[in-house]
Amino acid sequence: MIQSLLIANRGEIACRIIRTARQMGIRTVAVYSDADAKALHVRQADEAVHIGPSPARESYLVGEKIIAAALTTGAEAIHPGYGFLSENAEFAQAVIDAGLVWVGPRPASITAMGLKDAAKKLMAEAGVPVTPGYLGENQDPAFLASQAAEIGYPVLIKAVAGGGGKGMRKVEEAADFADALASCQREASASFGNAHVLIEKYIQRPRHIEVQVFGDTHGNIVHLFERDCSLQRRHQKVIEEAPAPGMDEGTREQLCATAVRAARAVDYVGAGTIEFIADASEGLRADRIWFMEMNTRLQVEHPVTEEITGVDLVEWQLRVASGEPLPKRQDELSINGWAMEARLYAEDPAKGFLPSIGRLEHFTLPHTRPPVRDTAHGFSPDVDATNQTSQGAIRVDTGVEKGGEVSPFYDPMIAKVIASGHDRDAARRSLLSALGDTVVWPVKTNAAFLVAALAHPEFAEGTVDTGLIARDGEELARPPAPSPAKLTDAAMAMISAGIVPRFRLNAEPHSSGRFLLDGEPIEIPLVAGGTLWPSDDMLVSDKGMVWHLTPWRIEGGHGHHAHDGAILSPMPGRIIAVEVAAGDVVTKGQKLLTLEAMKMEHSLTAPFDGVVAELNVAAGAQVQVEAPLVRIAPAE
Numbered sequence: 001m002i003q004s005l006l007i008a009n010r011g012e013i014a015c016r017i018i019r020t021a022r023q024m025g026i027r028t029v030a031v032y033s034d035a036d037a038k039a040l041h042v043r044q045a046d047e048a049v050h051i052g053p054s055p056a057r058e059s060y061l062v063g064e065k066i067i068a069a070a071l072t073t074g075a076e077a078i079h080p081g082y083g084f085l086s087e088n089a090e091f092a093q094a095v096i097d098a099g100l101v102w103v104g105p106r107p108a109s110i111t112a113m114g115l116k117d118a119a120k121k122l123m124a125e126a127g128v129p130v131t132p133g134y135l136g137e138n139q140d141p142a143f144l145a146s147q148a149a150e151i152g153y154p155v156l157i158k159a160v161a162g163g164g165g166k167g168m169r170k171v172e173e174a175a176d177f178a179d180a181l182a183s184c185q186r187e188a189s190a191s192f193g194n195a196h197v198l199i200e201k202y203i204q205r206p207r208h209i210e211v212q213v214f215g216d217t218h219g220n221i222v223h224l225f226e227r228d229c230s231l232q233r234r235h236q237k238v239i240e241e242a243p244a245p246g247m248d249e250g251t252r253e254q255l256c257a258t259a260v261r262a263a264r265a266v267d268y269v270g271a272g273t274i275e276f277i278a279d280a281s282e283g284l285r286a287d288r289i290w291f292m293e294m295n296t297r298l299q300v301e302h303p304v305t306e307e308i309t310g311v312d313l314v315e316w317q318l319r320v321a322s323g324e325p326l327p328k329r330q331d332e333l334s335i336n337g338w339a340m341e342a343r344l345y346a347e348d349p350a351k352g353f354l355p356s357i358g359r360l361e362h363f364t365l366p367h368t369r370p371p372v373r374d375t376a377h378g379f380s381p382d383v384d385a386t387n388q389t390s391q392g393a394i395r396v397d398t399g400v401e402k403g404g405e406v407s408p409f410y411d412p413m414i415a416k417v418i419a420s421g422h423d424r425d426a427a428r429r430s431l432l433s434a435l436g437d438t439v440v441w442p443v444k445t446n447a448a449f450l451v452a453a454l455a456h457p458e459f460a461e462g463t464v465d466t467g468l469i470a471r472d473g474e475e476l477a478r479p480p481a482p483s484p485a486k487l488t489d490a491a492m493a494m495i496s497a498g499i500v501p502r503f504r505l506n507a508e509p510h511s512s513g514r515f516l517l518d519g520e521p522i523e524i525p526l527v528a529g530g531t532l533w534p535s536d537d538m539l540v541s542d543k544g545m546v547w548h549l550t551p552w553r554i555e556g557g558h559g560h561h562a563h564d565g566a567i568l569s570p571m572p573g574r575i576i577a578v579e580v581a582a583g584d585v586v587t588k589g590q591k592l593l594t595l596e597a598m599k600m601e602h603s604l605t606a607p608f609d610g611v612v613a614e615l616n617v618a619a620g621a622q623v624q625v626e627a628p629l630v631r632i633a634p635a636e
Contacts, residue, residue, distance in 0.1 A: 001322045002026055002077045002101060006070040007045070009081030010060065011399030012416060013298075014041035017079050020314040029073045031066055033059035035407045040399050047073055054409045060084045063091040067098050077101035077321060079314075083411070086297040087114060087163075103321040105215075105296045109266040113294040115160045117198045123291045126265035128258055131277060131290040133200035145177050147199050154202040157181055159188030159195075163295070165235030166191040166600060170202055186576070187601055205281040206466045208232065209244050209289065211259035212305045212313075215268040216320045222330045223256040224305050224313075231453060233353070233469045239431075239453060240301035241340040242308050245424060245462030246284050254286040262294065271298045271317050280465055300343070300416070303395060307339035307420045338427040339420045342435060342454075346412040348444040349477035354570040354602055355412040356444035357625070362539065363402040366394050366417055366434035393420050393430045406443050408571050408597070408625070414445070424462060428454055439541045447544030452476040480543045482517070487524045490540045490549055491515065516550045565613070565632035567604055569623045573597030578619050584612045585635065592630050593617070610634045 005021050006029040007014045014030060018041065021028045030045035035054035042048045049069035052059035059065070063085055070078055078095050080086035080103070089110040095102045104110075113119045117135035124130050133155075134147040148155045148171065157180055159167025167188030169180040181197070189195040208229045215221040228244035229237045243252070259274035273295040279288040302313050316327060346356045398415035406412060417434050421427035432454045438447045453476055458464045469476065491513050513524050517540075540547045577594040580586060586606040595602045613633035617623060 001324075002103075002318055004029065004073075004075045004077070005103070005318070006031065006066070006073065006075035006078045007041070007081060008060070008066045008078050009084055009086075010036055010039065010041055010410065012397045012413070013081040013083075013300075013399070015044055015399045016397050017081060017314055018044045020312055021318070024315060024318060026318065027075075029069065029075045031060070031069050033409070035405070035409050038404070040401050040404065049073060054407065056084065056409065063088070063094055066091075067094060067100070070095075070100055071098065075100070077103055077318075079103040079317070080297065082297045082300060087295070089114060101321050103270070103317050105266075105268055105270045105272060109268050110296045112266045113296050115196075116158060116162065116293050117160045117196075119293055120198075120291065122265060123262055126261060128262045128265070128291045129289070131200050131203070131292065133198060135198050137196075139196055141178060141181055144181060144197070144199060145174065148177055149174060151199060151201050154204075156200045156202045157184045157197050158200060159184065159192060160198055161192040161194040161196070162188060163192075165232070167197070168235045183601065186596075190596065191600075203277055203279050205279060206230070207244075207278040207280040207284065207464075208237075208275065208466055209247075209255065209278050209284070210273050210275040210299075211256050212299075212302070213259050213263040213268065213272050213274060214313075214316060214320070214326060215263055215270065215272075216326045217269055217323060218325045220326045220329075221260050221263050221268060222326060222328070222333060223259050224309050224311060224333060225335055226252065226255060227301055227304055229301060230464050230466050231459060231468060232466050233473065235466075237301065237343065238469065239340060239342050239450065239459075240304055241338065241424070241427070242304040243335055243338070244284065246280075248284070251284050251286045251289075255289060258289075258291075262291065266294075268296075270296075270320055271302070271313055272296050273299050280463075300413075301341050303397060303416060303418045304339040304341050307395070307418060308335050308337055309333055310336065337420055337422050338424045339418060340424075340427045340431045341416055341418045342431055342450045343413055343446075344415040344417055344435075344438065344440075344450070345446045346406040346414050346440075346443050347446050349446050349449040350444075350479050351570065352602065352605075353446070353477070355406075355408070355597075357406045357408050357412070357571060358443050360400060360402055360404050360406065360414075360440065360443055362439060362441045363400065363404075364437070364439040365396045365398065365415060366437045393427070394418070394434045395420070414440070414443075425460075428460065435544050436542075438544065439539060439546055441539055441546045441548065445544075445546075448480055449477055449544070451544040452480075480545055482540050482542045482545070482547055484525065486540055486542045487517075487522070487549070488526065490538055491524045491526055493538070517547050519548075519550075565607055565610060565634070566628060567592060567607075567630040567632070569595065569625055569627040569629055570602070570604075571595075571597045571625050573602075573623060575617045575619055575621045575623060575629070576601065578615070578617065580612050580615065580630070582612050582615045586610060586612060586632060592632075595623070604629065606632050608632065608634065 004027040018028045028045045030048040031051045032042045033054050051065040085091040089107040092102050092107040120130045154172045157169045169184045171180045185195040211226050212224040226244045227242040229240045231239040262274050275292045276289045277292050347353045348356050395418040400414050419427045419431035435447050573595045576596045579591050588608045590606045591603045610632040614631040
């Protein structure tokens with residue numbers, strides 16, 4: 001068995017791997033960049049090594065530094081986690097050549113499945129059904145447009161080296177193909193260093209079904225059943241579950257057997273995922289499910305498989321990498337109950353899901369809030385976020401804690417919330433409750449969006465397809481209002497706790513107090529009545545949202561927020577397209593410019609109908625967070 005392990009990753013996945021390694025008695029080594037010097041995974045590991053500046057390309061993506069850290073610290077093996085170098089065959093081979101154990105598949109398997117076009121050709125040869133499309137080498141835009149027309153619209157443009165929804169565009173009609181192709185290739189080049197794309201037929205009622213497979217060095221390969229990852233936004237998974245709703249035993253048996261056949265075609269070792277797309281227009285049918293790609297690593301959503309099978313997939317990875325056979329045979333694996341996972345991101349759905357960066361001044365995860373009041377702020381603080389064990393039906397995997405920073409350099413996922421239950425509805429309701437208990441501030445999160453998605457009728461019924469958020473996303477992203485009862489309870493709690501010294505009772509039994517809620521004036525009913533001038537503040541949470549409740553301060557007036565049409569940069573990045581000029585008339589929602597940040601393109605739009613009064617940037621400009629980009633003046 002491996003005795004010491006370096007984890008070539010960060011955040012929640014590094015903490016997740018450390019947890020299992022510690023249980024197995026394996027010494028762990030973390031690596032970290034400048035931005036992660038105080039990160040949770042650094043403190044949890046037995047040893048930590050600094051590997052460079054904050055940008056991933058200068059730290060977590062530099063294989064030589066990671067291998068050197070392993071050799072210096074005496075680590076025997078390297079676990080890549082997911083993302084970064086986890087599917088880099090050259091890095092895997094370099095680890096092996098350095099005399100270290102690579103906790104992952106053989107480099108040849110990574111290479112075989114690394115490019116979507118080559119992988120599909122290989123799978124077709126192995127008898128695995130693949131979706132119709134163009135997989136060739138000709139990347140001439142006119143030729144690709146002709147192939148799209150031959151396939152028939154709508155089509156999907158996909159980066160051959162892509163993943164995580166990057167470098168992927170749905171195109172509805174021929175007139176939009178050229179712009180979508182250019183945007184897709186730019187994003188693919190920036191994210192993967194490879195602008196090549198393939199064209200696929202877009203399935204109209206698609207479900208994303210994937211199968212967890214596992215192989216060892218003794219020729220054994222098993223599956224651990226399927227997951228459904230159909231709830232997606234821009235091809236990024238939002239909520240995952242296992243097993244897949246509506247999957248009958250016959251279809252499951254055929255699908256999982258196909259996944260094992262795919263894994264055998266590349267002599268697979270370790271944890272991997274075979275991803276399929278299903279045409280669910282007539283339910284799940286084996287003859288309408290096609291291979292999309294294989295992820296040659298552990299998946300973000302692996303916890304839902306662990307919860308329904310009772311298997312620790314990281315432990316299996318470490319045992320297989322140590323040369324042991326798989327701990328269980330296929331006939332020893334079964335599905336027990338249901339599990340769902342929600343990805344809690346530091347992002348603002350009300351602003352187009354732009355990442356929200358900054359310090360986590362308050363960070364309370366589900367079912368971890370203690371009964372201790374924070375007298376400085378008027379609400380309960382979080383407990384130690386290092387607790388990643390299952391608590392009843394809820395499990396939380398996180399790599400951040402109160403006081404930590406959400407940085408602009410990395411993916412903004414801050415936690416995974418996993419709920420288990422005896423059936424699907426029990427797991428769904430448990431996850432709804434858990435997300436409602438989450439309090440993160442002042443960083444914005446998608447918790448309210450997740451709550452709304454879980455409550456959507458199609459999701460509740462298990463009939464969701466990958467287009468649900470595209471259809472109903474605007475409604476799902478609309479911020480809910482706090483319930484009057486929550487606001488009254490918050491105001492009265494401030495009074496009862498004695499933090500409102502200038503509150504005085506009078507004869508009015510149903511008076512109201514004057515507050516600012518996220519800076520906007522609001523009247524809150526008070527049970528006791530009276531006039532209220534609070535001297536403190538607190539947070540109010542409801543339906544996954546968090547609001548900052550502050551007193552109405554006479555000396556500061558209403559704290560006006562002039563909605564003057566100023567468009568500020570939400571994060572550091574580069575302007576790659578400007579769609580308007582000074583003096584242009586624009587309509588609400590019209591795209592003004594495109595910002596490239598965190599390896600993705602973000603469209604910034606007009607907040608209302610008006611005129612471009614100021615334009616402060618040009619294409620190619622580098623901008624910092626909150627830099628003034630455009631100002632829209634109301635139309636006269």
